[in-house]
Amino acid sequence: MLSTPPERTERTPPTSGLDYDVGSSKAAARIRDAACEVFAAKGYGAATTREIAAELGMSPGAVYPHYKTKEALLFAIAIEGHRNVLDVISAARDGAATPTEQLRATTIAFVRWHADRRAIARVIQHELRSLSDDHFALVADVRRATTAVFDDILAAGVAAGAFAPDDAPTATLALTSLGIDVTRWFPTKQHSDADALAQQYADIVLRIAGAR
């Protein structure tokens, strides 16, 4: 591990969270995965880089060439997770033809992601206040792009006469909030099937959009 060259030196500052390099080596990916599990299990504030390294049988010094601080790890996980969400809902949108089908498909993909990937979802949705201001701004770039996917589908549906929400930005807020909050509570005895939940939430979101 110690022979792996540092990845984060002499990098040009990213202009947007959408093209930030989180660390492409396998070693860096393993560290992010371990950190994500530790952050999700005990909360970012209580976690230490020492524990994260121990999860991988590494010394804290072996993590350092990849991520200099615990916050740098949180940032890399947040960028990676939010970009993954954006990719997943963009693909769902691209696979559907009409705004109604797109809203259903993106809602299902969004809910599924938050039900299936609860560790990273919990970290990237609930620990962002621990990021530095600069890092938060880069993560916010990706979050805005995700919001824009839903906003654009709603706007296209309104323009086509397919949707009639009371207020389109609040509809986007509500649908993303429903999906994100799945991470907090899923599963329960009543709702333990992620597919069924995603379908039911898609029905609810179409009601919120005023789909005809």
Add this chain to the structure above:
Amino acid sequence: MLSTPPERTERTPPTSGLDYDVGSSKAAARIRDAACEVFAAKGYGAATTREIAAELGMSPGAVYPHYKTKEALLFAIAIEGHRNVLDVISAARDGAATPTEQLRATTIAFVRWHADRRAIARVIQHELRSLSDDHFALVADVRRATTAVFDDILAAGVAAGAFAPDDAPTATLALTSLGIDVTRWFPTKQHSDADALAQQYADIVLRIAGAR
């Protein structure tokens, strides 16, 4: 402080979280408030009883007669917070006549509580996994009573022909999830007025309920 008699000795075990005595002295209430702020600011896992005591200018030994452990404090806060939510939505329901008015009033009260009381809301909605199993079960009693308020309003509305949700339990899940998640994100630039948000969310919840 040290002269305050212990409150939590020789107490009969509660039969339900609905009648559990969280500690009625002013000293205990001050400790809960300080603990809630510390838990909300840095997360339960990273907080220490020493810090909580220091917030009040107390020694850790002065907290001990009131709450023996950090978990006992979390439990008292969770019971108190959830009972407060239940009281607030029950009062909102009791002040409205029809199921439609009751659903609007309870949604507004629920959203307002989570927007206005973000420190305690964050703690009681996101730190419950740190409770002991016995304590979690007592908190779950109160959560079930809250869910039942919404379930009963929806059922009354369906019976009266006023509501037509796709699935009533999922409608309750969605409306409570929307309200709880306000704690994560509120306020933003776009949504910083808790009253306006509560009204908009009430409109959305009436759509989810299929209000006529």
